């Protein structure tokens with residue numbers, strides 16, 4: 647039984663060592679063989695050099711260095727493609743996904759579940775903005791999306807090889823991994839955990855990035871926002887016809903009256919705004935269609951460490967003495 651931990655890293659020089667100190671005791675207690683695949687996602691703080699140095703004492707660690715910052719979703723995909731475990735667990739580098747939860751996940755996996763989700767017990771380590779925006783996003787996407795994307799679940803989960811194989815068949819370039827992983831399905835169990843604060847360093851996700859991440863999620867998993875406009879247009883048309891009939895009747899019955907400047911202006915502005923929003927939402931989808939049709943590579947690998955020797959992939963790091971690549 648082999649476990650691959652896939653760890654995307656963007657400017658995590660202050661975290662990688664702590665990560666490699668925290669993980670081995672837990673993994674050894676499970677008795678599983680394991681590898682840690684770090685994906686350096688274009689860091690400029692020496693994260694890759696740090697990992698290279700740590701590898702002399704941690705042969706279980708492997709490194710994929712991307713040629714620039716491609717974003718967490720692409721980095722995660724790179725890791726999944728290189729992982730050779732029977733089960734694969736994506737984890738954040740900042741220890742916000744506590745390694746202790748892994749033992750419980752493996753128990754569930756051994757019981758036969760193909761996916762074991764790590765669900766946060768509470769969001770009390772998040773700030774007010776993150777809590778509120780996450781809650782709103784989940785309420786919305788639960789309502790309008792055609793896949794069931796669970797709340798309070800990040801990328802931290804155990805996936806059987808079969809699940810990863812299925813995920814890698816999703817061809818899209820814009821990869822909202824939470825959605826893709828949910829769309830894969832499979833028998834699912836849950837373990838609960840408390841999410842600690844970041845061990846060191848800073849988050850890479852500011853409000854603007856989270857907003858665009860949410861748009862990727864919505865446009866990736868529902869077409870409702872772009873389809874709703876014809877219905878809205880039809881509703882406005884019906885209303886307009888009724889109103890026209892009422893105006894004709896009024897004019898015929900009571901004679902010509904001219905007030906209505908305020909109403910006219912309000913209606914014009916409202917309808918204009920609705921049209922612009924509609925066009926804007928179409929633009930979001932069209933921009934993503936353009937991105938998809940370019941078929942650009944999802945990520946570019948600049949170098950790898952620890953993958954050179956096929957034998958090591960088979961022996962795995964439990965044989966520490968033999969793993970010197």
Ligand code: UDP
Pocket residue numbers: 653654655656657658687715716717718721737738739740742848849850851
């Ligand atoms: N990350 C990445 N590429 C990016 C941004 C983030 O690989 O462009 C990694 C980051 O190093 C970390 C994980 O994704 O391991 C989660 O990022 P972060 O902790 O900044 O997000 P938060 O926990 O605040 O949502």
Ligand code: MG
Pocket residue numbers: 738740742844849
């Ligand atoms: Mg984090």
